[in-house]
Amino acid sequence: MTSQELTEQIFKKQTFLCVGLDTDIDKIPTYLLSEKDPVFSFNKAIIDATHQSCVAYKPNIAFYEALGASGWRSLKKTIEYLHTEYPELYTIADAKRGDIGNTSRMYAKAFFEDLGFDSITVAPYMGKDSVEPFLEFENKHTILLALTSNEGAYDFQTQKVDGEELYKKVIKTSLDWNNSENLMYVVGATKAEYLAEIRKIIPENFLLVPGVGAQGGSLEEVCKYGITSNVGLLVNSSRKIIYASDSSNFAEIAGAKAEAIQNQMKDELAKL
């Protein structure tokens, strides 16, 4: 999916919500554990209940990897279900990968070709040749970690390199890489005031914003500093939606949570 198609979906559905499928086998309703593939059953129910209120889904790969081969099967079934039932939805592999060139290429193939994700999150520490193999794929996005939503972001990301913060250096440097038009960036919602600074460097690129909800960020703040005329935002919420309830109607309650966020987003879109 191209950025333009994503923007069109956002205006059409009046939402820029991304639902994080951080599906933890220890946190899903226990009655699902008797199903053949509890993780997929949970994801399917969440997707069916929330798809009208979001434009994207973001499985965090750690939760699937923790289950080994069976986790990979659940992940594959989930992405195939999305492709078949809701092909208009954008998909993000939250993998935070990055390795030397020939190895990054293996990761890119795994997530873009075999699993067919629209995008993947990538860590910048190893630089240009660790990221470019992801950027080579047409109509796929590479979402570079810039400023993350956790406390540890202050350890290195906000440290000054040549007089400016490392996360700014990362963003600026990445603009010179081959196929940089395929870049998006992760910017945590808990640091909304930084969005204004970031928009000076990348006025148009999409930003994936985690940390609204469970991690304490505010949607209004994020939009105030980060929204563009093409929206340019995917705001993620995971735990606040998918674990809103552990009762038998968990999906319905997740759907209501997603719809509530969609309604807030409608108000923000109306301001454009």
Next chain:
Amino acid sequence: MTSQELTEQIFKKQTFLCVGLDTDIDKIPTYLLSEKDPVFSFNKAIIDATHQSCVAYKPNIAFYEALGASGWRSLKKTIEYLHTEYPELYTIADAKRGDIGNTSRMYAKAFFEDLGFDSITVAPYMGKDSVEPFLEFENKHTILLALTSNEGAYDFQTQKVDGEELYKKVIKTSLDWNNSENLMYVVGATKAEYLAEIRKIIPENFLLVPGVGAQGGSLEEVCKYGITSNVGLLVNSSRKIIYASDSSNFAEIAGAKAEAIQNQMKDELAKL
């Protein structure tokens, strides 16, 4: 395995070689493709032929992930084979993971508990709370990316932060984290002269040194600047060993390559 036990193994076997199991289905001898699990068959043959010349194996997870669920099965069979047949060998999951705390914990469980690796490589960009969940595991090592062997290392790692290079800042900062005694560091062999600088900060910690061989680093240089009285080095070679031949005696040739490196290492150990 503790660092002390690893040192004992090194002196006993007279080698600090780590063999990288970057097993690419497109590069292994084609006659193996008719086997039930070609990746495992290849790994088993390589391990049987090289185990006397090395102290560690390092599967790069990308190569397994690229094969989806079947890749995870091959990885699991490989690590189980090592645990059963050669329990004295140290194992490294070259995964370069790192995420917010609760997610890093999932990765740690996947690699330390489910797969039973002795160690995992981790990226530092997200800081303290993305790494500490790995450090909590007793008798397990977290191998932090400091200075990698690729060109892109110059994009950020060697940039100055507060007057010193980012990779030094990463190492110094990490020493204050909980359970930092469980840290090792990745330092590329293509930058051997940096090892002297690094040894001023961490005189004792083990360093995992990739880039000897295919990537052009020299073992002699690495030892000159990096070796300690407890050795403190694991020098990795992947492609130069495992793909030394694609004929039916590929394993034997790999074994000879590993033994040749072991012989060089014996000379270096004799200097201590």
